Amino acid sequence: MTNDTHRPLTLRDVSEATGVSEMTVSRVLRNRGDVSDKTREKVLAAAKELGYVPNKIAGALASSRVNLVGVIIPSLSNMVFPEVLTGINRVLENTDLQPVVGVTDYQPEKEEKVLYEMLSWRPSGVIIAGLEHSDACRAMLSAAGIPVVEIMDTDGKPVDAMVGISHRRAGREMAKAILKAGYEHIGFLGTKMPLDHRARKRFEGFTEALAKEGVEIEDRAFYSGGSALAKGREMTRDMLDRSPDLDFLYYSNDMIGAGGLLHLMDQKVDVPGEIGLAGFNGVELLDGLPRRLATMDACRQEIGRKAAEIIALRLDNPEAEIEKNVTLVPTIDYGDTLKRW
């Protein structure tokens, strides 16, 4: 309670206050080795009294152990990644590891910068979204010599391990379900994000499965910025103005899908009879809508949990055999907007 000089306290201060060597103080503070109860108590009391906070920078340098796990994600603004983070947190909470988050805004250059910064803190592991990275990123990741888990997507080859779903398959499955339900004139609505590889892969899987049955997408639209719900309304209205024959709309995310649904309900359109709808992600929000949008769960929390488990396990036992490819399989939730056949 008395640190007049505004210099942060060091072990030495605690040592001097107690007459115990720095080394023993360090032992007490880390619960290491044998320390007599008497000394332990004296040290703990002094540390608390002084308000000593250990310096992890020095500790990490001396021990070359850093209890940090770098987590690199493209965005915080659509609930998908916060949920992944929650999953990661849940697992790391029970270890002495701490997540440190970096955001790339879907920009490869920024990803490179964020990764570089992160690695310069010598974390014990890295969890990074996506499988598409610059050569430099891949090089840094392998050179780091630490466990690396690439998450969200499993359509590709990871540097080390990967946990996610196949977005191509997700797109294909949805296309099959739509065709099976008898829809034939299909429109696609998505985000204008050339660098969102997962959205791209869903789209590719989707068109590919349609093509296999001789069906082609008849209209498409992409948006960027603004409220997804509002954009979903607008885009849906515009698309149906333009292409009144469409009988199904596939949205690249649930929020724009929900906007579309609200628009069609306003218009008293028969959903899913006249027009069917489906989105992607399985967001919680959908539960509160007047009708439940058909969707597919992206397994966000589970991906976070599994990825964190892999890191934790590896650090605990570097020799352990570990699954390098964890592909979760989401199922279609038909909700109320996609006819069942």
Add this chain to the structure above:
Amino acid sequence: MTNDTHRPLTLRDVSEATGVSEMTVSRVLRNRGDVSDKTREKVLAAAKELGYVPNKIAGALASSRVNLVGVIIPSLSNMVFPEVLTGINRVLENTDLQPVVGVTDYQPEKEEKVLYEMLSWRPSGVIIAGLEHSDACRAMLSAAGIPVVEIMDTDGKPVDAMVGISHRRAGREMAKAILKAGYEHIGFLGTKMPLDHRARKRFEGFTEALAKEGVEIEDRAFYSGGSALAKGREMTRDMLDRSPDLDFLYYSNDMIGAGGLLHLMDQKVDVPGEIGLAGFNGVELLDGLPRRLATMDACRQEIGRKAAEIIALRLDNPEAEIEKNVTLVPTIDYGDTLKRW
């Protein structure tokens, strides 16, 4: 490209590869001091070739400078804090500071732990949500000797500086607007979070302003967990079953308010004629709903930006006179669910 031993590279490796002293290599890598172009290029080439990533742990220890800003928030799961983070990021992007986020789940013990962990990395500043902290937290914050900005709320006394809005005032203003519009039988719907002090203060301000006009809340309900939109529907239905005379519902957040709105629209209730509604936060989502819920913007991005600016400014010039109390004043957005008088 050739690091066979899996030891991370050091300055010394670059030094040996180039025949330039470690010190000069260090200068090149940090763009410090005078280095000849020839040497600079040689060093940069070697560093890149080897794939050298500086060790910030060692750098920070040697220079006692850590370009980290700790950001401590209660939750990632309701879009409020991700938006604050976005504001913080926007500002710190243009500096050499890096945010590091810790999440407390609204638990004081966890806040203490997260703060302790954070401070043990000796960050250059801290941004922390709320003004209510344990004595231990307040002690740590003042002892750290770094700029501290408490955000979101300005109803109280900060350790150092604060940026936010007055939630008490927000509640009062909304109460006044509701009374002015002629509503008289008011219900309140909120979250079951005794530790969400900002929600509590809004509630207090709200009831206080009602009381001043001799009005009391006639019914109230609190929820926890689940989809806020769905809960808003349920709670609204239940409350109106229970208290059919209510003519206004005040929700502690926009998501449950939106749920209530959807429910009332389903029921063909005349909003805002028969029943008025208001929420809090000004979430983007509202733009896409069939009607716009009345709300009050919580200035989330701006709070993040201002807080980060204070930290950046202080670090840049510790002497600068800085505003210690930045109280933003949100205005009521009447939307389509609160009559104007």
Add this chain to the structure above:
DNA sequence: ATGAAAGCGCTAACAT
């Protein structure tokens, strides 16, 4: 059960 010495990888400060 406790202490002393060396050093983690870098940078500040001072040479040259």
Add this chain to the structure above:
DNA sequence: ATGTTAGCGCTTTCAT
């Protein structure tokens, strides 16, 4: 423009 020296605050290792 470049190099040398001495730490930063801890932990590892080895002694006692």
